[in-house]
Structures are given as C-alpha cells and as structure tokens.
Amino acid sequence: MKLIFEKSVHGRKSDLLPACDVPEVEIDAKFARQEPLPLPELCETDISRHYTQLCQRVHGVNCGFYPLGSCTMKYNPRINEEMAALPGFTSIHPLAPAASVKGCREVLDTAKQYLCEIAGMDDMTFQPAAGAHGEFTGVMLIKQYHRARGDLARTKIIVPDSAHGTNPATAAMCGFEVVNIDSAPDGCVDLEALKAVLGPDVAGLMLTNPNTVGIFDENILEITRLVHEAGGLCYYDGANLNAVMGIVRPGDMGFDCIHMNLHKTFSTPHGGGGPGAGAVGCKDFLKEFLPRSVMMEGEGRIQVRMFEGNFLVVVRALAYLKTLGKEGVPEAATNAVLNANYLMRKIQGTFEPAFDRTCMHEFVLDLSEFKKETGVSALDVAKSLIDRGMHPPTMYFPLIVHEALMLEPTETESKETLDEAAQIFRDLFELAHKDPAYMQAAPHHAQIGRPDEVKAARSPILRWEQA
Amino acid sequence: MGSYVPATAAERREMLDAIGMKSEKELYADVPASMMLDHPLNIPSGKSELEVRNEMTKLAAENKVYDTVLRGAGAYDHYIPSIVKYIPAKEEFLTAYTPYQAELSQGILQSIFEYQTMICQLTGMDVSNASVYDGATAAAEAAAMCRDRKRTVTLISAAAHPDMINTVRTYCYGTNHELRVVPAKNGVTDVDALKEMLTDDVASFILQSPNFFGQIEDAKAIGETVHAAKAQFIFSFNPISLAVLNTPKEVGADIAVGEGQPLGLPMAWGGPYLGIMTATNRMMRKLPGRIVGQTTDHDGNLAYVLSLQAREQHIRREKASSNICSNEALCALTAGLYLATVGPDGLKEVAKQCMAKAHYLCMALCEIPGVELKYNGPFFHEFVTVMPKRDEVLAKLDEAGILGGLEVEDGILWCATEKVTREQLDRAVAIVKEVLA
Incomplete structure (x- = not known):
C-alpha cells in the first residue's frame, strides 16, 4: 500500500x-x-x-492465536481501555498539586499493595516504562545497596546463558561485568557452575523462574541461599510470572527485587512495541534506594525517567487485578500452565519438546532432528504458520536449544483454539516430509513474502524521501 | 470475578485427563511444597465488570480536572483532535506485540517508518529510531552514544528540566561515567562557563531549548562552541516549537532528542509519553532501540522490517548499545497520526497560537503592580514571573478551576497553549490582580 x-x-x-x-x-x-x-x-x-x-495489515491478539513465547499474549480486556480513557485520569498534569491528584495516588497505592502481595515484596516503584527499564531500575538498587555499605569490590553480575538478552545488557548498563554461566542440561541453573563463580566480587544474580525453557527450577531456594551467602543479591526477571502468580511468590523463593511486566502478566496491551510498564518491587532493606532516593555518591536523586511512570498502563493493570481478585489470579496462572501442557502433549509425537516433562506456562520445541530429516527449519515452520492464520511462536530462543520454537498459549485461549493449533502443527509436520520446498518458501498468502533483511541492513532506507 | 479463562470446568477436566494428571496441583509438582503460598492472596475478591467500572470511575472522580491549565514544565495541555484519540484504540494496533514477524506486521512497521520520516521532516535530522521511553531517557541514551575511551564526561545545562538532569545523571551513575552540570545565568546556559568546562575529556553537551524556564537558547552559537572543542552536541527540543523555531539540524545537532507528549498524547499524570530520538547519518548505527527499514520481499514487493538489529540486546547481549526492548510504539503511531492530522500549516498554527497566548499572558501579568518577569530573553510558550503572595495567588486560581504555573526557585513558571482562550487568560489575570491588590 x-x-x-x-x-x-x-x-x-x-x-x-x-x-x-x-x-x-x-x-x-x-x-x-x-x-x-x-x-x-x-x-x-x-x-x-x-x-x-x-x-488491516496487523495481526493482533484480537485477530487470532498469538502464542509468542515469553511475551504472554493474553487477551486485553476492553473495560481496562475504557477506564484508562477516563478524563479524570487522562487530563491530569503530572505536576498538579497533591491535593488535586488523590485518585491517581490511590491508583498507584492500591496497585502497589496488590502487586507487592503477589510478588512477596514490601515496596514498589512504577517509574520504569518497560521490562528492560525495570531491570535497569532493579539492578541499580543492587548497585546502590553495595555502594551504601562501602562494598566497592562487587563488580560482577551473574547471568545464566539461557537468560533474556536484556539481562546481560542491563548489567552492562549498570556498570557491572557480566559473568555468563552455562545452564544444566535441563535449562536450570547448574549449582556447581554457580558455586564456581560466587565470591566477594559478585554483586548479584539475575534469574527468571520459571526459566526461559518453561521449567520451574526446583533448586531455587538453594540458588538464592548460595548467592546470599556469598554476599550477593538476587534479581527476579518477572517476564515469566504468569505461570506462578498467586501460587508461589518470588519473595518466598529468596529474591530481593523484581520487575513485573504489566503488559504481559497483567493484561495491558502491548501496542505493537509499547508502552509497557515495568513495576519494580523490592524487600524492605532496599526501599531506601528506590527512584527519588538520594544517589549514593555525588549529588542528585535516582530517577530513571520523568515523572511517575506510565500511569495509564497502571490504571489498566489495576482494573484487571480488581476483576481477577484473589481467586482469579491463581486461576489464571493455573490455566496458563494447563493450556501449555495440553498443547505440548497434543503436538508431541510430531514436533518434540526440548524437555519431556511438565512445563510451566510455556514450552520449547527442539526442531534440530526434524530439520536434519526434512531440511525444514524452525524459521520455515514459523513462516508456514502465518499462512494458517496463526502468529508464530518465538523463534531461536532460548539460545541453549537449537532450532527452538517457544510456545506460550496463555490462559485466555480456549480448548478449541489449542486443538486447532495442534492440528496445524501436525499438518505442517506431514507437509514438511512431503513438500519441504513449499515450506521453505513460506509464507505464500501473507501481506508480503519473506523480506530481504540483509539488504535492509546493508543499504538502510530508514525514511521516505521525495523523489 | 473472572479471569478471562474460557475453559469450562468440564473442559479443564478433559484437558487434565489428556495430559494424564489427576488434578491441577500436579501441574506444580516441581515447585517445592515448603515454598507454595499456603493462604489465599491478601487482596480483595474479584469483582464484576460493573463493580470495577464503578470503583475506577470513583477513583478518577477523586482527581481534579482543571478548566484552564497554565502549567507546563515538561507536560503540555494541547488540543487532541478526535481522530487522534480513536485510531490508536483500534484493537489490531493496540494488542499486537513488537513486529518481529514482518509478514503479518506490515501495518505497524509502515506506521513506524512513517513516524520516523515525519520526525526527520520536523527536525531536519537524517535518521530517527522508533522511540524510547520519554524525553529524559532519550537524552540519557544520547549521552551514552557519544562516549568513547578518551571522552567519557557528559555536560548538561543547568537550565534543562531537573527531571532530565537527574535521569541523565542516574544513567551516567549506572555506567560509572561523570556528569557535570554547566551553570545557568539569567535563565540561560552560561556560555563562558561552558567554554571552560569543555575540556578534552568531554564527550557531549546536552542543551534544552526552549529550556526549563521557557527561554530560547542561542543554540547555534552554543553548538559551534561545543564542536570547536571536538565534543558532540545533543539538542533537546519541544516538537511543537520546531514548527516555528530553528530545527536541530539548523543549530548543528549531532543527536536531537525530545519529549513527544505534545504531539497528541494526553498529560495522563506523566505517562505513557514518547522519547523522540534522532541523529545524523554518521551516528545512525549507534542509535539504541528499534529502527524500521524499507526493503523488498523475494518477489520484489516493498516491505518493511525491524532493521540494523546487530545493535540490539537480543543479538549483542552485554555488548548492545542499550538494553531497550519494548519502547513506546503506540505513542509513536499517535504522534505520527497527530502530525499528519494537523499537517504543516496546522502545526505552525498551533505553535504560533501557543506563543501568542503565552506572550499575551506574560504582558497582562507583568502589568500588575508587583509582578516582574524574571528572565528577559526571548521565549516560546513558557516564562517565569516573580511576585509576592505566590502561594495565595496559586490557591485562588486553584479555587477558580485554574491550574496556575509551577513554583520554580523564587518565581512561577507559566505556560499557555493554543487550548486556552483570551477570556480564560483574562480571568486568570484578574484573579492574580485581585490577590495582589
């Protein structure tokens, strides 16, 4: 067009x-x-x-199944949109007098109370605008904490090789050296590898649990204990919180601070790449370092952006939490896990899961054998799914699984949708054995065929210009 | 009172049977029992949609919506055309994720490509990214783009927004780099001080114009000074002002950043907003975040993709130019939509009316005995006055449904936009006069 x-x-x-x-x-x-x-x-x-x-040239959650692993593409309720559009929220100046913004303050206070309870944390900031921004804010808490104690030797952050790319990038933005540790074969933390790098130079560990292959690390208490014993702190990447909210709390797993993606777990829409909100929670002993606190060295205050944060995103998340309540939160989590296990088992026998065990809210398929047999790659399968009206899963992540496809169906999909999706996967498995070339050229019925990304990067055209 | 779970109890049973589980508890067999929550969450029970609507509406009603807003300081009350509110609410735009799969995301990708183009047209700069979180983080990211092994220090004007200074300082503290604040004199950057501070370890200088006090800085001369010291010039702008004021390109910016909220986004108690980030071609591959590029598909059709991804965290991990992933895509779409809706003449009209109304308010206030203009330089739509009984003045305005200016140092920082009428301005001035009489 x-x-x-x-x-x-x-x-x-x-x-x-x-x-x-x-x-x-x-x-x-x-x-x-x-x-x-x-x-x-x-x-x-x-x-x-x-x-x-x-x-009309966009596939949204409203258009069809969107099992993009790690992104929690659950349905975005309309009531939340309507509430976020109320003039009593949209027309408020961020520097209006305190007496005129009691409603806004109560939105944040209530959301903080509910989310701290879910996370097992004591205090929270809503300043961060996204998950990665939350990570930055959270790891800065760790940095400030060590500086405040005069412990300047802690210059390293440990990140497992299965982690989201934002984790190491965040640690670098906070001035830390990143120590990557290999995961155990099951994608969980290798305790021996962890012990080998722990020491007086470690500031902390960044971890997501369930991890990025969709498995709950059952050694989690031992992991956080070891890090604490070595004098480090534990940061929880909340990208996968949907699996366990209301069931088990990061705070009870031994984590000291956490970010939650309100645009994943708490149903606020992702807008094609934001705005999100990365609420950061922490235990009591860290709250003196939250944004607006005085910087440990030099002058000024810690601030990760202007004003209070993506307020309208918090309004949506609060409306969602009020709807779910104490019963709905664990119910959503349980059904997210049920849907993932159901879909995994329905697909199994054709495409095989990387780990043949109960998964949490998402699972990873390992297509390396399949590719050897058919010549059809994970990318080809993903592109073929587009022709069937389905958004592809996350591809080639985590890095520890080759030819990975990561599926997260979420709790808001029905059994029929999962059955249909499983059927599509089975059909494609068959097709790959009959006509691999067709799949290697997919998609055939999309807005465009496969774009030439190499050309885009080599001779960048980043704006329109008058001919 | 709901979790948006479609599966009925019977279906859940069927699904559990299909995966060979007796109960939902088995799903969590990997979680050590000692750690599981042994009590219901201590939050209220779920509520119906009608109850939620009533509770949220009540919260909104506890805020005061002013008839007249004469406060800016980083967030501005502009008129938002109806269509600019409706289009971003379309469910496809609203509910899609980042356009990783170009084949079913051409609409989002094209909207970002159009946004990038319009931002280049507005700023005169060569290249724009798809957005960052807000104007302050844009400045912080820009500072990071300029540092190298030898030049590690960032300078920022004391006349920049205080929240922006704190944000840049926090990001610098993160990477263990130094930020030095160049003092202001008479409401603008002290150029003599700047010259002295431009030592050979300085990577960049961040200038905001119009600055926090509303003053228009002599950006072109300052840019030349910065370049003479072989440092990079980062220019922070107000996008509306660019319809009538020098563009970042004209003042010689290497990187230009701005808070995009004035372009069709509501004030919304601080967010979501939009970090605009542009650069010259030379700096292109150092930009953080998403950038959309045009290419072709295998049949030669035009196509749009997320491009230059070798800079980004999911590829480069700890060596990435930034950790940014989600940005403010829907706000960028809104800003592009706003610019297309008002068009070039419309944007100039908005800018001219802002300027005219602010100058009218300024003159009327300064005619009141006891009120003085604090800084005498040229301004766009904000200015600072000094007057006695400051608290009382603001309180009386508040009672009349007018959000007066912001208390800044010993004065008040006022702002007027195209939205306020002469009648509203006269009414505010009359109240000030009455208090000071």
Missing part, C-alpha cells in the same frame, strides 16, 4: 482551531525555522482510511 506521503495533496487540511484571539507575536529572525516543513497534507477521510488500511 502507498505511504501516507504519497497520498498528500498540497493545500488539503482539517479545520481544528479557531482563529487566534490574541495578537500574534513575531519570532526573532535569528531563532526562526529556515527550512521548509514538508509534513503530509491530508483531510480527515484520507487519514481515517490510511490508518484503517494499516490496521
């Missing part, structure tokens, strides 16, 4: 403002814009049709 710029007609516009009712002001020529302002010119009909066409 055409770009919006190609639809522009000089002189076309919408009337939005009344004539100015005060005298105009001349801008000093020294400061006035010199270059033309070539924005597109359209009327409202053009705009409406353009964006409607665009949205």
Whole structure:
C-alpha cells in the first residue's frame, strides 16, 4: 500500500482551531525555522482510511492465536481501555498539586499493595516504562545497596546463558561485568557452575523462574541461599510470572527485587512495541534506594525517567487485578500452565519438546532432528504458520536449544483454539516430509513474502524521501 | 470475578485427563511444597465488570480536572483532535506485540517508518529510531552514544528540566561515567562557563531549548562552541516549537532528542509519553532501540522490517548499545497520526497560537503592580514571573478551576497553549490582580 506521503495533496487540511484571539507575536529572525516543513497534507477521510488500511495489515491478539513465547499474549480486556480513557485520569498534569491528584495516588497505592502481595515484596516503584527499564531500575538498587555499605569490590553480575538478552545488557548498563554461566542440561541453573563463580566480587544474580525453557527450577531456594551467602543479591526477571502468580511468590523463593511486566502478566496491551510498564518491587532493606532516593555518591536523586511512570498502563493493570481478585489470579496462572501442557502433549509425537516433562506456562520445541530429516527449519515452520492464520511462536530462543520454537498459549485461549493449533502443527509436520520446498518458501498468502533483511541492513532506507 | 479463562470446568477436566494428571496441583509438582503460598492472596475478591467500572470511575472522580491549565514544565495541555484519540484504540494496533514477524506486521512497521520520516521532516535530522521511553531517557541514551575511551564526561545545562538532569545523571551513575552540570545565568546556559568546562575529556553537551524556564537558547552559537572543542552536541527540543523555531539540524545537532507528549498524547499524570530520538547519518548505527527499514520481499514487493538489529540486546547481549526492548510504539503511531492530522500549516498554527497566548499572558501579568518577569530573553510558550503572595495567588486560581504555573526557585513558571482562550487568560489575570491588590 502507498505511504501516507504519497497520498498528500498540497493545500488539503482539517479545520481544528479557531482563529487566534490574541495578537500574534513575531519570532526573532535569528531563532526562526529556515527550512521548509514538508509534513503530509491530508483531510480527515484520507487519514481515517490510511490508518484503517494499516490496521488491516496487523495481526493482533484480537485477530487470532498469538502464542509468542515469553511475551504472554493474553487477551486485553476492553473495560481496562475504557477506564484508562477516563478524563479524570487522562487530563491530569503530572505536576498538579497533591491535593488535586488523590485518585491517581490511590491508583498507584492500591496497585502497589496488590502487586507487592503477589510478588512477596514490601515496596514498589512504577517509574520504569518497560521490562528492560525495570531491570535497569532493579539492578541499580543492587548497585546502590553495595555502594551504601562501602562494598566497592562487587563488580560482577551473574547471568545464566539461557537468560533474556536484556539481562546481560542491563548489567552492562549498570556498570557491572557480566559473568555468563552455562545452564544444566535441563535449562536450570547448574549449582556447581554457580558455586564456581560466587565470591566477594559478585554483586548479584539475575534469574527468571520459571526459566526461559518453561521449567520451574526446583533448586531455587538453594540458588538464592548460595548467592546470599556469598554476599550477593538476587534479581527476579518477572517476564515469566504468569505461570506462578498467586501460587508461589518470588519473595518466598529468596529474591530481593523484581520487575513485573504489566503488559504481559497483567493484561495491558502491548501496542505493537509499547508502552509497557515495568513495576519494580523490592524487600524492605532496599526501599531506601528506590527512584527519588538520594544517589549514593555525588549529588542528585535516582530517577530513571520523568515523572511517575506510565500511569495509564497502571490504571489498566489495576482494573484487571480488581476483576481477577484473589481467586482469579491463581486461576489464571493455573490455566496458563494447563493450556501449555495440553498443547505440548497434543503436538508431541510430531514436533518434540526440548524437555519431556511438565512445563510451566510455556514450552520449547527442539526442531534440530526434524530439520536434519526434512531440511525444514524452525524459521520455515514459523513462516508456514502465518499462512494458517496463526502468529508464530518465538523463534531461536532460548539460545541453549537449537532450532527452538517457544510456545506460550496463555490462559485466555480456549480448548478449541489449542486443538486447532495442534492440528496445524501436525499438518505442517506431514507437509514438511512431503513438500519441504513449499515450506521453505513460506509464507505464500501473507501481506508480503519473506523480506530481504540483509539488504535492509546493508543499504538502510530508514525514511521516505521525495523523489 | 473472572479471569478471562474460557475453559469450562468440564473442559479443564478433559484437558487434565489428556495430559494424564489427576488434578491441577500436579501441574506444580516441581515447585517445592515448603515454598507454595499456603493462604489465599491478601487482596480483595474479584469483582464484576460493573463493580470495577464503578470503583475506577470513583477513583478518577477523586482527581481534579482543571478548566484552564497554565502549567507546563515538561507536560503540555494541547488540543487532541478526535481522530487522534480513536485510531490508536483500534484493537489490531493496540494488542499486537513488537513486529518481529514482518509478514503479518506490515501495518505497524509502515506506521513506524512513517513516524520516523515525519520526525526527520520536523527536525531536519537524517535518521530517527522508533522511540524510547520519554524525553529524559532519550537524552540519557544520547549521552551514552557519544562516549568513547578518551571522552567519557557528559555536560548538561543547568537550565534543562531537573527531571532530565537527574535521569541523565542516574544513567551516567549506572555506567560509572561523570556528569557535570554547566551553570545557568539569567535563565540561560552560561556560555563562558561552558567554554571552560569543555575540556578534552568531554564527550557531549546536552542543551534544552526552549529550556526549563521557557527561554530560547542561542543554540547555534552554543553548538559551534561545543564542536570547536571536538565534543558532540545533543539538542533537546519541544516538537511543537520546531514548527516555528530553528530545527536541530539548523543549530548543528549531532543527536536531537525530545519529549513527544505534545504531539497528541494526553498529560495522563506523566505517562505513557514518547522519547523522540534522532541523529545524523554518521551516528545512525549507534542509535539504541528499534529502527524500521524499507526493503523488498523475494518477489520484489516493498516491505518493511525491524532493521540494523546487530545493535540490539537480543543479538549483542552485554555488548548492545542499550538494553531497550519494548519502547513506546503506540505513542509513536499517535504522534505520527497527530502530525499528519494537523499537517504543516496546522502545526505552525498551533505553535504560533501557543506563543501568542503565552506572550499575551506574560504582558497582562507583568502589568500588575508587583509582578516582574524574571528572565528577559526571548521565549516560546513558557516564562517565569516573580511576585509576592505566590502561594495565595496559586490557591485562588486553584479555587477558580485554574491550574496556575509551577513554583520554580523564587518565581512561577507559566505556560499557555493554543487550548486556552483570551477570556480564560483574562480571568486568570484578574484573579492574580485581585490577590495582589
């Protein structure tokens, strides 16, 4: 379809403002814009049709199954959207007087109370705008804690090789050296490998549990104990919290701080890449280091962004938590795990799980044998799923499984959807043995065929330019 | 009173049977029993949609919505056209994830490509990314792009937004780099001090204009000073002001960043907002976050993809240019939509009316005996006054449904946008006059 710029007609516009009712002001020529302002010119009909066409070229959770592992693509309830659009929330200035924002404050306080209970934490900040931003905020707590004790020797953060890429990137942004440790064959932490790197130079460990292969690490108490014994702290990456919320709490697993992705676990929509919210919780002894606290060295206050955070995202999450309540939270978790195990077993026999055991909210298929047999890769299967109206799973992650496809169905999918999905996988398994070339050229019925990513990176075209 | 789980009790039973489990408890057999929650969560029971609606509406009603907003300081009350509210609420835009699978995400990818283009048109810069969290984190990320082995220090003007200074400082503290604050004089950056502070370990200088006090800085001259010292020039702008004021390109910025909230996003008590991040071609491969590029598919059709991913955390891990993953895509879509809706003439009109109304308010206030303009330089839509009885003035305005300016140092930082009418401004001025009489 055409770009919006190609639809522009000089002189076309919408009337939005009344004539100015005060005298105009001349801008000093020294400061006035010199270059033309070539924005597109359209009327409202053009705009409406353009964006409607665009949205028809997007697959959302509302369009169909979206088992993108690690992203918790559950249904996003409409009531939450309506509540976040209330003028009593949207029209509030972030620096309005405290007495005028009691409702906003109560939204944060209540959300904090519920989420701390779920996480097993004592205090929380809503400043971080996303999961990775939460990780930054959380690891900064660890940094500040050690600095406050004058323990400057702790320069390392341990990250398992199965971790999300954000974990090591975060540790680096907080000035730590990253120590990668190999996972055990089952994707869990290898206790011996952990012991080998623990010492007085370790500031902490970043971990997600259930881990990135969808397995609950049963040694978790031992892991957090070992890290604490060595003087380090434990950071919980909450990306996989959906499996265990209301069942077992990160705080009770021995973690000291945590981020929760409100846009995953707590049903706020992801908007095609944000806005999210990465609420960061911590135990009592860390709360003096939360954003707005005084920096340990130098001057100023810890602040990870402007103002209080992505407030409207918190409004949505609170509406969701009020709906689920103490019964609904564990019910959602249990059904997320049930759906994942059901789908895994339904697919098994064709594509094989990387780990043949009970999974949590997601599981990883290992297609390396299948690829050897058929020449069809995980990528080819993913692209073939697009032709069947399904969003592909996460591909080639975690890095410890070759030819990985990671599926997370979430609790909001029905049995029929899972049965259909399993059937699609079985069909593709058969197809791969009959006509691998067809799958290697998939998708055949999508908006576009496979894009040339190498060309995109080698000769980047990152904006439209007038011909 | 619901969990949005479609499976009925009978279906759950059937599914458990299919996986050979007697009960749901078996699903959690790997979790050590000693650790499991042995009591229900200490939060209220679930509620119906109607009850949730009533509770949330009540919370919203506990906030005060002002008729007139004369406060800015980083968040601005602009008019948001209706269509700019409706389109981002379309479920496909709202509920999709990051467009990793280009073949079913062309709509999102194209919307970001269009956003990147419009931001380049607005700023004059060569390249824009798909967004970062907000204007302050954009500045912090920009500072990180400029550092190398020899040049490790970041400078920032004291006249920048205090929250931005703190955010940049926090990010610098993270990577163990130094931030030095260049003092302000008469409400603008002290250029003599800046010259002295531009030592050969300085990587970049961050200038905000219009600055926190609303003053327009002599950005072009400052940029030349920064470049003369072989440091990079990071320019933080207000996107609305660029319709009438010098673009970042015109002032010589290497990286230009801005808070995108004025482009169709509600104030919303601080977020979600939009971090705009642009650079010259030379800096392109150092930009953090998502960038959408145009390419072709195997049949030669135009296609859009997430590009230059070799910079990013999921590939580079600890060597990535940033840890950013989720950004503010829907806010970027909204900003692009806003710019397309108002168009070039419309954006200039918004900017001119902001400026006209702020100057009208300034003149009217300064005619009141006892009120003085604190800084005399040119300004866009914000200015600082000093007056007696500051608290009382703001309290009286508040009673009348007017959110007055923000208390800053010994003065008040006022702002006016295109949304306020002359009548509203006259009413506010009359109240100030009455208190000071």
